[in-house]
Amino acid sequence: MKPFSGHRAFLLQRLSAVVLLAGLAAGALRVAFGSPVTFAQWQAWSGQPHGAGTLLVVSMAVLTHAWIGIRDVVLDYIHPIRLRFAVLAAVAAGLVLLALWTVLIVAHT
Amino acid sequence: MRLRVFRFDPDRHARPVMQDYDVPLEPSDRMVLDALTRLKAQDDSITYRRSCREGVCGSDAMNINGRNALACITPLEGIKQPVTLAPLPGFPVIRDLVVDMTQFFMHYHSIKPYVMNDEPLPERERLQSPEEREKLNGLYECILCAACSSFCPPYWWNPDKFIGPAGLLQAQRFIVDSRDRATSERLEFLDDVFKLYRCRTVMNCTEVCPKGLSPARAIEHIKIALLLRKPA
Numbered sequence: 442m443k444p445f446s447g448h449r450a451f452l453l454q455r456l457s458a459v460v461l462l463a464g465l466a467a468g469a470l471r472v473a474f475g476s477p478v479t480f481a482q483w484q485a486w487s488g489q490p491h492g493a494g495t496l497l498v499v500s501m502a503v504l505t506h507a508w509i510g511i512r513d514v515v516l517d518y519i520h521p522i523r524l525r526f527a528v529l530a531a532v533a534a535g536l537v538l539l540a541l542w543t544v545l546i547v548a549h550t
Numbered sequence: 551m552r553l554r555v556f557r558f559d560p561d562r563h564a565r566p567v568m569q570d571y572d573v574p575l576e577p578s579d580r581m582v583l584d585a586l587t588r589l590k591a592q593d594d595s596i597t598y599r600r601s602c603r604e605g606v607c608g609s610d611a612m613n614i615n616g617r618n619a620l621a622c623i624t625p626l627e628g629i630k631q632p633v634t635l636a637p638l639p640g641f642p643v644i645r646d647l648v649v650d651m652t653q654f655f656m657h658y659h660s661i662k663p664y665v666m667n668d669e670p671l672p673e674r675e676r677l678q679s680p681e682e683r684e685k686l687n688g689l690y691e692c693i694l695c696a697a698c699s700s701f702c703p704p705y706w707w708n709p710d711k712f713i714g715p716a717g718l719l720q721a722q723r724f725i726v727d728s729r730d731r732a733t734s735e736r737l738e739f740l741d742d743v744f745k746l747y748r749c750r751t752v753m754n755c756t757e758v759c760p761k762g763l764s765p766a767r768a769i770e771h772i773k774i775a776l777l778l779r780k781p782a
Contacts, residue, residue, distance in 0.1 A: 448777055452777060
């Protein structure tokens with residue numbers, strides 16, 4: 442099972458794009474038609490189960506989409522194997538840290 | 551007719567050069583290949599491939615005025631001068647307009663371009679319904695000229711790993727063949743980040759195919775087949 446290879450990566454990239462599109466549309470509608478959001482309101486929303494769930498799903502979609510997209514660019518343009526591996530490892534580490542950070546934010550609100 | 555031709559002889563040149571020629575044409579000359587034939591009579595050192603001279607063999611695929619095409623079916627009428635002739639981009643040059651197609655054909659062979667069917671042979675032949683035969687249209691006509699693969703940026707980036715539009719179009723030709731029994735094996739082989747999924751849907755392949763085929767659509771159909779296939 443290779444979750445980020447072949448057709449699974451292809452499918453994940455498109456599914457995550459749909460999630461991102463929905464998240465962006467919801468955010469844009471909120472900004473366009475809702476009242477300004479204070480930090481306290483944002484914190485309260487992300488503390489609710491539905492808010493935390495939404496935040497986690499959209500964040501994971503961002504990270505998944507970013508990983509597949511950046512990996513594809515690296516595979517296309519960086520050909521020395523060691524350099525490719527180093528760049529991919531650095532990107533993966535950065536994205537994992539961002540994922541952990543997101544989880545921490547949700548857990549502390 | 552003014553021609554500007556890519557010249558490279560590894561025995562004589564350190565680097566390729568573009569050389570200009572004025573080639574007198576005859577009224578019967580219609581295609582770029584006719585001009586090249588006249589040029590060959592004028593300078594017999596110029597090297598290019600050609601065979602059928604009617605768009606069937608694919609030997610004379612080259613880059614004509616920045617676009618891959620077959621010299622034998624590219625009309626001279628209205629063509630911009632000087633006519634710049636270069637070898638297929640992204641392929642190693644052997645000499646002048648002749649490129650090394652070894653890797654291209656290795657990719658072609660990797661997709662097993664033949665019907666695989668271990669069932670007992672019928673008395674006469676494996677029959678297809680008209681609907682099953684129809685599915686091969688737009689695929690079987692490929693002449694393997696490499697105009698598509700050579701004009702494909704992802705193929706330039708990973709020529710050793712990405713099968714390329716020509717090979718993938720051929721793969722789809724056997725995936726949809728009702729007589730073939732190796733669809734699952736073929737899809738499993740193609741389900742790879744390099745072999746198939748380097749395609750970025752640039753669509754240069756469809757743009758330049760001299761037979762009017764659409765490798766991009768064939769690749770799309772392979773991706774759909776991979777998504778719809780049942781887990782083994």
